Amino acid sequence: MRILRISTATNNRTGGMSRAMYCAGDALIAMGHQVDYLFGEHWQVSNSVYLRRLAVPLQIPALIYSLAQKGKQYDIVEIHEPLAAPYCFNRKINKNLPPVVVFSHGLEKRNQLAELAYRQQKYLPVSLPLRFLRITVLQAMYGLRHCDHVICLNSEDIAYLQQIGVAKNRITQADNGVESQFLLAGAVLAQANLSRSGILFLGSWVLRKGTLDLVPAISQVMQRHPSLQFTIAGCGFDADTVLTDFAEDIRSRIQVIPKLSSNEKLIEIYRQHSILVLPSYFEGQPLTMLEAAAMGLVIVTTNICGMADFIENGINGMTVPVGDIESLTQSLDHLVSNPALAQCLGEAAREKVQAYTWKSAAKKIAKAYQQAIDDASKKN
Template sequence: MSRVMYCTGDALIAMGHQVEYLFSEHWQVSNSIYMRRLAVPLQIPALIYSLAQKGKHYDIVEIHEPLAAPYCFNRKINQNLPPVVVFSHGLEKRNQLTELAYRRQKYLPVSLPLRFLRITVLQAMYALQHSDHVICLNSEDAAYLQQIGVAKNRITQADNGVESQFLLAGKALAQANLSRLGILFLGTWVLRKGILDLVPAISQVMQRHPALQFTIAGCGFDTDTILADFTEDIRSRIQVIPKLSSNEELIEIYRQHSILVLPSYFEGQPLTMLEAAAMGLAIVTTNICGMADFIENGINGFTVPVGNFEALAEYLDRLVSDEKLARSFGETARQKVQAYTWENAAYKIVSAYKKTIKADTNCFD
């Protein structure tokens, strides 16, 4: 999320706008995640108001969805607070509903908070319904916002972007026309990323293709913890990279692989997918959220139903067996992603800001 903020912020600054970030150093709270979820949202309106008292005026305040409720409430009381745009990187309520459905599909335990109450979901729902404007990242989220009563003219569906480094590296790689074979999973090793489907699907494909290499990068866990989920006969062909620290490192990892697998049950619009497309990887992912908006099944990648590891294994096997098909998908995705720049993303965000400011001004006409 912070990468998205900085990349869009840089593009906005290049367009002549002034952007300031308020991050964790501004909040006086404990290190407890639970306490931060409760305390940080309450401090935001007070901080903005105190800055205004010191002469710091903002035309727009953009707040991440789960943190915005207290500010939205305070703005209804104090119209002098700047209008607020809520930015959702994946609607909290839809995340809850999809996790609940996925757990039931997989016969996993369901906690009471997941079934009935989550503080972040309650905060998010209030913010979405009482903000001046909402920016989301996929068509399913945009449709859901209208279902819960957010007016269409208060919704902007934006896209994430790809940094020029990836676009240039992908172009050079396409021109080099090098042969490469390997499957990459890039993301945290958590349930939402579809690891329960990934493990059996990858295991089947690797057993069918004895030379196939598989990389798990940016997973957040050590090698032994990750490899424990796989059978011993394929562990030697699995590379685990717990943390990534630079775009150069990311680009090198993409360069070594031909296929990206992303079987998440919920996302906003994953940067991983767009970066992999920029690097010419064939993508196998689920037919939901921002993945479904970008991947046209059978044209620039494959999409599978959530939780269907058999289909995931089948499509991965097809791409591993058919290098020409994988190259074709990768090149088609690479061509499509050229339009997904941070500059284009910033234009949509600025349009949402201007619409919000205009609507706020008209309230006082």
């Protein structure tokens, strides 16, 4: 199968979305498929994410036509959800275009609804586009309804797709995977049975990741535990910018690492901590969660999206309601005070994540591709 995968993500194997695309793509190649990519660097448009999501979709149909004229034929085109609408529209006109699978890393409409609900919960300003209309969301919804198949990462997204009328046989849930490096490092660490401590937040320092709730929760826990260390990694901002959110008396115990450039550095960061905190109000299925599980960290996260699919509260981690600072604080404090419990829950997460391989993910993705191809051929 000849596959073209399209996204505006940065072409970077350490980035979240692009790393997931490459890992699944490598597994598809190992299965015998041909995989090509078009990442953000290909598109000659503004660096603004919003403008890219408006301009890039319009370029995709012409690009596919051009590649075909040059002899570059594909059996299937996979397009990131916000970019798919113009291609799906063109396919209605020209059935010779390859079938299209829309890949969602978290449904755009559900993200909008989650942000709106969160801002209202926290009495934050709500813009008119957020409340009523986002062009990128409209594009995404058209693509979801008119593509040949949809791949998404969690059961809540699947339920929403069916709610808006997307047929069940046009939807595939394909979990993310964990690279073997993390699984092996986690196994070695478990055998060593070393004592670990410290809380880790790994992700962009943005509202969606729950930073508004994280700061007061972490601050309270650090005040109660004077030796506790906290790390903020891969946040995209320098230490001076991030630390202004925290009281001066705890800043010396907070390490800020703006960027992580390799799996080895990621593994070293995980190895130094016992708890991963991820209080997002919306996600698809975060790689951070699965990698931390592979490394035996206990995960404290919100009870939504791909986190709810993986974490069973009190069994292999702890979940809290979105925006609930008190519950987040109590969960973190309980684990810091009970390292044996943290280790037990972390080990349960490590056992569960063994099944989350990129080979398994690629098999589901390839099956979705073939379903799209078969359904398209029946229509033609």
